[in-house]
Amino acid sequence: MPNKKATMSLLEKIRKTTRVLGRPIRLMEVCGTHTMAIHKYGLKSQLEEARVETVSGPGCPVCITPDSIHEAAIELVTGREGTILATFGDMTRVPTRKGSLQTAVPAPGSLVKIVYSPEEGLEAARRARDKDVVLFGAGFETTIPGIAFTTRRAREEKVRNFSVLTAFWLIPPAIKAILESGECAVDGFLYPGHVSVIIGEKPYAFIPAKYGIPGAIAGFEPEDILKGVLSVLGQIRTRRPRVANEYSRVVKPEGNPIALALMKEMLEPWDAYWRGLGTIPQSGLRLRKKFAALDAAARYGLKTGGRGREARGCRCGEVLRGVARPTDCRHFGKVCNPGFPLGPCMVSYEGACLVQYTYSRTLR
């Protein structure tokens, strides 16, 4: 365990607090990177010994993007000649009824290009003016501003062979949907550190105010996570729920104003469909009408609406809502494994199933 003294002392404080509370505590982490860190650093079992159970929420953008959008991307690159579909690596392996972007056979002159930054997609469009480049961009508030910036830049530079297939998701409406459904009882939340870098503290304020549920913005090192947990436990003990910022070395209370202004300028909220969670009011962002020329769905007549059909028996949707653990699924680690994933939760390195499979397979 890194910096053993500090983590051990935090774990001891956590144990003392749950002893005072006299009951087990259930926290939801709404961020795939937290899920990964909690398992990777062995905190999952340590916290369970301290009577703190952590449940994964809808924190993986690759996972919550419904099959309909993945299938639209596959149809585009297989059905249209001279198209470069640029996307992040995880997105290419999501299995659908139409296969995945990795198994798809692109149309003549078309290809799938894996990018690390949206800017690489734009660069591809600058270099290959005879091709149409579509950036298939999925992400939460952390990723959206970069894609929005690149899209605006394409317009300013008049790179007309560039467009974006958007799968943009907002975290606070998803937390609200989970609370409203009442399916998953949680005592508190660990808020995603890097989403919060962009949105700041305020968008979570309704959670303690309206639902009386504590929460803390947390970073991703073992100490960061434990500090977040301890803060939530403290709020439970004192019955004073609030939005604590335990990652203030990176997250400013107001977020990143430039990124927020850019998102507002380019994008509008809409009632998006999430895998597992269904349609959530005002939970997605899409390009405003005046940027329709840059919107791949409008430009190429792609059908991105609705849910698509998921693999039979795959419980990814329930895992994303926090009502099932990966190990509750009868396919987990058997027919569904990293080599042959049935659903996206076994694909993304932030997917709850792959994380569990990689780091904690023996845990129940």
Add this chain to the structure above:
Amino acid sequence: MCLAIPAKVTRVESSGDGTVDYIGSEVRTNFALLPGVKPGDWVIIHAGFAISKLSRKEARETLKLIKEIERYENGA
């Protein structure tokens, strides 16, 4: 996907493009979301964009944690 790591700014062009030193590797980065960033500053990078500034002390804190973890994982 929301993984983001501290890096030191090494070059900033007027267009907002530039590079960072990320644990010894030079990586192309866009600074448009963080105006006023200068070479030598510490930032958090996500998908090719700098999204937040860090003080030198804060960056060291995170990198120290990461290095300790690496040491631990390498069995030292």
